[in-house]
Amino acid sequence: MGFLEFLSAVFGVIYFTAWSVSFYPQVLLNFRRKSTSGTTVDFPLINCLGFAAYATSNLAFYYSPLIRAQYAARYKGLTPTVHFNDIAFAAHALLLSVITTSQYFFPGAWGFTPSKGNRPSRFILGIFFGCVVGIVVVLFIVLGSPERDSTQKAVSSWVWLDAIYAVSYVKLIVSLIKYTPQVIVNYRNRSTRGWSIWQILLDFSGGILSIAQQAVDSYLQRDWSGITGNPVKFALGNVSMLYDLIFMTQHYVLYRGADGKPEEADSLLGRADEERRID
Template identity: 40%
Template sequence: MIVSSTDLTQRVNASVQTRHSGILELNPKSIIINPPANDIYPIEVTSIEAGYTTILLSIDPAIADVYDAFIRVTSLHSIELYHFSEVIGWIYFVAWSVSFYPQIYENWKRKSVVGLNFDFLALNIIGFTMYSIFNCGLFWIPSIQDEYFEKNPTGMIPVLTQDIFFGLHAMFATVVTITQCFFYERANQRVSWTARGIILVFALFLLISTIVAAATDKLTWLDILYFCSYVKLAITLIKYIPQAYMNYKRKSTVGWSIGNIFLDFTGGALSMMQMMVNAHNYNDWQSIFGDPTKFGLGLFSVVFDIFFIFQHYVLYRQSRKDVAADPEKPEKTGKDEIL
């Protein structure tokens, strides 16, 4: 609806339109408002197709700023699919949140971190730190939110409370795991020079970007947050490689919790399922095929989880039997280098 004001001193033609055609039908699309006016003009909105769009207002003559006069509208195929998607979302949120603890328990039970790759831990803590910086900055800092809305006037902040909790909790759980490495048996394991070099590159990239943002107007603080998210994405692509390679060199998965993998697989698979359900329900396949980053990263993680399961139950299952038969037998540690 459009609400007119008694301050109106001249005749105005108010028009509404949708940013994307074929999703909604508006009736009427144009209203003539004559002064003096203090009335409400209803507009009927009918859904034609599922999807996302924005209803925009324009007036002629332009006697007022209507830049912020818009309504975001979501049209869906099925409310049942909407609730199903919500359930999927909470299940994979819980699965991913709990997935850190089987490894922590495994380390505590064995009083050893032999078999857990330190490169994986180093990359993981950097990744989740970057993820949390992005989420917290965009969720809590008003100046950065202003920058976001300046670039996306009709957009919504793409960070939820669950994202904040998951990122900070993931940092906490990873720090707990890293702390265990200082107190439990670890043999000759260490963070490899390859991983240190990768982390140094990321650190220099963010440091230089931050200096540029602080000293010039070439970059905004929103850009810095996006750079943090890009580092997180890059780490997600590479962080499993050291552990998989270490398992291969040791010919063993002893010390690497399979419970963590099953929960991560559950979370990743359900995350992709939710994306598919939402893409159908909102007729938004572009979110997957037009920008495949999120879906591709989820798929990449699931593929690695399947590979770890294959290592654990097929390739190196004999090593687990050997350890079970002779718990006092020293474990092969191998080197934890990526290359």
């Protein structure tokens, strides 16, 4: 193993560790506070869909001989830049996202105080079901293509590789929007109270190393199709880091040391109580 291969492996291990550990601070903070106030279920809920899609596409790129052959036919004989640590990370992230989501949907089981953020927004629900419909549509298109199992026609026809890309793009869409509701909540509260900054710092570190690993792998192949052929992994790191910078600005600059507006903090519970009485 050469130096660059070793460096790629090290980057993979560290980014896998950083991203994986980043899912624990919010779960533990919620548990310690016995509440999810100040945060919204939108983030962990849409993460469940995103990481289910990410795990599925990574498994296909890594294990499926047909998908790998169609990828090679489309990208000049290259192999997908997917590592086993990508699969392990996606599976672990999906599990932690499900656990975190359960804290919002089943607060009583966790012994939590109910919060207004326990109900998903229409925006996130629309994205959730819109992505599912999009995947189903692409699957029907691929099923209707007579060349779907072909490797020779992978460049010009609809094949199973396109179905896997459709699944992987769900993760990209989720990454583009999943942090937005929490950014807005922090802005309205004038505080990041309840939102763990440690998950953001770890996520930022993992994003840098994920992109670095992909760049090293592409350089070793002497072809940047390693990035263009796997845009989700590349965009995942970039988009996450942009949002991380926003959260760090909110936490360390804009709302540093702020506990939030008292009336807003009270309303997180008051509105929830009111909604239950209406229901």
